[in-house]
Amino acid sequence: MAKKQNPRRIRSESATMVPVPEDAQLFLNRELSQLAWFRRVLEEAQDERNPLLERVKFLSIVGSNLAEFFMVRVAGLKQQIEAGVIELSIDGLTPAQQLAAIRQAALQLMNEARSCLQSLFPLLEAAGIHILDYSALDETQKAEAKRYFDEIIFPVLTPLAYDPGRPFPHISNMSLNLAVLVRDRKGQERFARVKVPRTLPRLLQIPAPDPAPSKNDAESHDVYFVWLEQVIAEHLPRLFPGMKIVTAHPFRVTRDAEMLIQELEAEDLLETIERGVRERRFGSVVRLTIDPNMPDEIRGILIDNMNLEPNEIYTVAPPLGSSDLMQLYSLDRYDLKDPPFLPTTLAAFEEEDDIFAAIRRQDILLHHPYDSFSPVVEFLETAARDPNVLAIKQTLYRVGRNSPVVEALLQAARNGKQVAVLVELKARFDEESNIEWAKALEREGVHVVYGLLGLKTHSKTALVVRKEGDRLRRYVHLATGNYNPITAQIYTDLGLFTCDEEFGADATDVFNYLTGYSAKKDYRKFLVAPINLRAGIESLIQREIERQQRGEQGHLIFKMNALIDKPLIRLLYQAAQAGVRVDLIVRGMCCLRPGVPGLSENIRVTSVVGRFLEHSRIYYFRNGGAEQIYLGSADLMPRNLDRRVEILFPIQDARLIRQLRDEILATYLADNSRARLMLPDGTYKRLAPENGASPLDSQAALLNRAFTAVPI
Numbered sequence: 001m002a003k004k005q006n007p008r009r010i011r012s013e014s015a016t017m018v019p020v021p022e023d024a025q026l027f028l029n030r031e032l033s034q035l036a037w038f039r040r041v042l043e044e045a046q047d048e049r050n051p052l053l054e055r056v057k058f059l060s061i062v063g064s065n066l067a068e069f070f071m072v073r074v075a076g077l078k079q080q081i082e083a084g085v086i087e088l089s090i091d092g093l094t095p096a097q098q099l100a101a102i103r104q105a106a107l108q109l110m111n112e113a114r115s116c117l118q119s120l121f122p123l124l125e126a127a128g129i130h131i132l133d134y135s136a137l138d139e140t141q142k143a144e145a146k147r148y149f150d151e152i153i154f155p156v157l158t159p160l161a162y163d164p165g166r167p168f169p170h171i172s173n174m175s176l177n178l179a180v181l182v183r184d185r186k187g188q189e190r191f192a193r194v195k196v197p198r199t200l201p202r203l204l205q206i207p208a209p210d211p212a213p214s215k216n217d218a219e220s221h222d223v224y225f226v227w228l229e230q231v232i233a234e235h236l237p238r239l240f241p242g243m244k245i246v247t248a249h250p251f252r253v254t255r256d257a258e259m260l261i262q263e264l265e266a267e268d269l270l271e272t273i274e275r276g277v278r279e280r281r282f283g284s285v286v287r288l289t290i291d292p293n294m295p296d297e298i299r300g301i302l303i304d305n306m307n308l309e310p311n312e313i314y315t316v317a318p319p320l321g322s323s324d325l326m327q328l329y330s331l332d333r334y335d336l337k338d339p340p341f342l343p344t345t346l347a348a349f350e351e352e353d354d355i356f357a358a359i360r361r362q363d364i365l366l367h368h369p370y371d372s373f374s375p376v377v378e379f380l381e382t383a384a385r386d387p388n389v390l391a392i393k394q395t396l397y398r399v400g401r402n403s404p405v406v407e408a409l410l411q412a413a414r415n416g417k418q419v420a421v422l423v424e425l426k427a428r429f430d431e432e433s434n435i436e437w438a439k440a441l442e443r444e445g446v447h448v449v450y451g452l453l454g455l456k457t458h459s460k461t462a463l464v465v466r467k468e469g470d471r472l473r474r475y476v477h478l479a480t481g482n483y484n485p486i487t488a489q490i491y492t493d494l495g496l497f498t499c500d501e502e503f504g505a506d507a508t509d510v511f512n513y514l515t516g517y518s519a520k521k522d523y524r525k526f527l528v529a530p531i532n533l534r535a536g537i538e539s540l541i542q543r544e545i546e547r548q549q550r551g552e553q554g555h556l557i558f559k560m561n562a563l564i565d566k567p568l569i570r571l572l573y574q575a576a577q578a579g580v581r582v583d584l585i586v587r588g589m590c591c592l593r594p595g596v597p598g599l600s601e602n603i604r605v606t607s608v609v610g611r612f613l614e615h616s617r618i619y620y621f622r623n624g625g626a627e628q629i630y631l632g633s634a635d636l637m638p639r640n641l642d643r644r645v646e647i648l649f650p651i652q653d654a655r656l657i658r659q660l661r662d663e664i665l666a667t668y669l670a671d672n673s674r675a676r677l678m679l680p681d682g683t684y685k686r687l688a689p690e691n692g693a694s695p696l697d698s699q700a701a702l703l704n705r706a707f708t709a710v711p712i
Contacts, residue, residue, distance in 0.1 A: 024092030028591045028682040030564050031073055031098055035105045037588040038065050040609045040676055040684060042109065045116050052123055053336040057329045062113050063322035066106065067174060067254055070287045074102060075256035078286060090566055090591050103311050114317045127336055128222035129328065131203065134230040140210035145226060148204060149235045156199065159239045162191045168305040169193050173255035176321050178233055179298045181246040189246060191301050194239065196229045202324035204228050223331065227319055249294040251302060252320045254287035289314045338611050343372035344706045355382050356466065359475055363653045364497040367664065368481065369612060370706035373488035376495060377404045379477060383464045384412035391418035391465040393511045395457055398482040405483040413444040420447040422514050424457045449515050452645065457514060459633050459647040463507045474504025478649050480616045480631055491615040494631050496649065510647065529634060529646035540621050541571050545578045547624045554580035557620035557665050562589040562635040576602035585668050587614040595680045605678035608671055610699040619648065620665060629660050671698035
């Protein structure tokens with residue numbers, strides 16, 4: 001079969017080059033910075049200090065993060081090339097140059113992840129978790145694998161042939177497949193594809209060997225697994241009777257999963273999103289992962305029929321798809337995981353039987369997962385049944401399934417409350433769950449809106465309007481994280497309860513902006529994107545520069561997930577050059593170069609990777625001693641500042657400002673165990689105690705400060 005000519009290559013070669021900006025060397029590439037973040041996660045899988053199944057978990061996260069990176073970021077660069085659009089990155093690279101650099105870094109990362117997995121197998125084996133190749137099974141285990149294949153696997157398999165009478169089958173996104181070469185009785189070879197079912201566990205549990213090895217009571221929890229694709233490969237003759245199986249090799253496809261929603265032409269955004277979710281599996285292929293032993297003949301068939309370029313092929317040692325290793329983390333082996341803990345319940349809630357009374361008494365700050373998420377659920381459940389509550393308004397971005405938050409809103413509607421909810425349908429990879437909740441809310445009479453045209457609503461806000469005597473009082477919950485009790489146990493986030501009148505008024509104005517036609521441009525306390533958040537942050541940084549120039553000690557501490565906005569990076573450079581001390585705690589992407597002579601000597605960037613996913617955003621301004629701290633949902637990225645609805649809100653209680661400064665930010669800045677120091681070239685150096693200092697793991701310190709871990 002003649003190789004098809006790839007139209008993407010033709011368009012990319014004819015694209016007009018764009019001059020590289022003179023300041024490109026001042027910035028780091030966003031995509032490579034994100035891959036560097038994945039590498040820091042991989043380091044946790046390699047770190048022997050972590051319990052074994054925690055290391056497996058981190059390895060699984062690397063696999064899922066890489067897959068999403070290809071589906072979204074790599075796909076976006078390829079779309080630019082296909083469209084003939086050359087938009088230079090912040091560091092002056094074309095899309096093609098970025099793809100070349102990404103391939104080199106991603107392939108190295110994938111191979112290192114495989115090496116890490118190979119090093120974990122003996123440790124898992126020693127701990128009683130045996131992951132066997134099919135060839136290593138004894139007769140009893142093979143008999144059980146055959147029984148499972150016959151009864152469970154075989155009925156759901158559909159072999160798809162490829163020949164002149166049957167087109168090449170569609171290979172769905174993120175699917176694991178077997179490329180099979182069969183030979184008929186006439187000696188003619190044919191290609192077929194067998195999809196490994198996602199509905200079945202990737203690791204098939206099988207019985208212990210017969211006879212089982214002797215073991216003491218401590219080892220009685222041994223479990224044995226075999227890879228599902230190996231069981232299928234061994235029993236392929238059942239799928240192709242009368243044919244000889246020549247060879248079979250696994251491969252995995254990653255497709256473009258970015259949904260381009262034409263909102264201006266979409267009469268019903270819900271219907272458009274539903275269609276986009278269904279069509280996601282049909283996007284163009286951005287990565288084909290194969291094993292090193294795949295013959296050139298099969299490789300050629302895949303390349304030709306999926307219209308691939310050589311740089312879209314990634315050859316790595318099996319098993320393909322390390323994200324499936326998360327299955328092991330569900331094992332009941334707490335001895336191989338971090339010690340469990342019980343989140344603390346703040347005294348403010350224990351001192352009052354009524355949560356509204358507790359909030360009236362003082363502003364309350366929650367720091368998850370150290371503080372329990374239960375008060376947030378209780379806040380909504382209480383509002384749902386309280387006869388004095390008249391209305392509840394809330395934004396929902398990622399709530400997960402079986403959500404008690406949504407159940408509380410449904411109950412509120414049943415109880416006759418006025419309930420209005422903005423469900424963000426464009427929350428990437430959570431669209432399907434959000435669609436289901438939107439429909440359930442609408443069925444109960446909740447006023448559901450899906451966001452603003454061209455904007456994604458990312459703010460986390462709940463507003464409760466309550467009648468108290470002859471007046472109405474507004475209670476507000478604002479947060480850096482989602483209304484999801486599950487992720488609240490593994491993400492670090494901050495939430496604030498308040499009944500401050502100006503906060504309530506601002507929250508009301510934001511909801512009017514989201515649900516109606518409000519054109520309000522100013523807010524009393526909030527910084528709201530895309531209205532005044534960018535200008536507000538710029539003004540606060542500029543004020544710090546001016547105070548420094550007047551001889552005061554300027555200090556900025558920003559904690560966020562990502563820093564890639566060019567104008568704000570430039571402003572931080574100006575602050576550093578003016579003498580302002582700038583401490584940045586950036587979990588993931590950072591396009592700023594710290595420690596560059598004459599540019600950023602006063603800027604220090606660290607990244608903390610540990611047991612919990614750092615997710616809180618904190619913006620501290622010394623302000624000549626009259627310190628100000630803003631919390632919220634926004635990172636310093638163009639999309640957060642210009643193309644999303646975001647809220648940053650100030651902390652007004654001096655007691656809470658001290659807590660954020662002295663207990664939280666100071667702990668992160670002192671981390672010399674889990675923190676990495678960013679170097680000017682974008683690489684990271686793991687910090688270690690110096691001059692006899694004691695090790696400090698910021699997350700462990702915050703855990704110990706809040707409560708004592710509970711042994712099982």
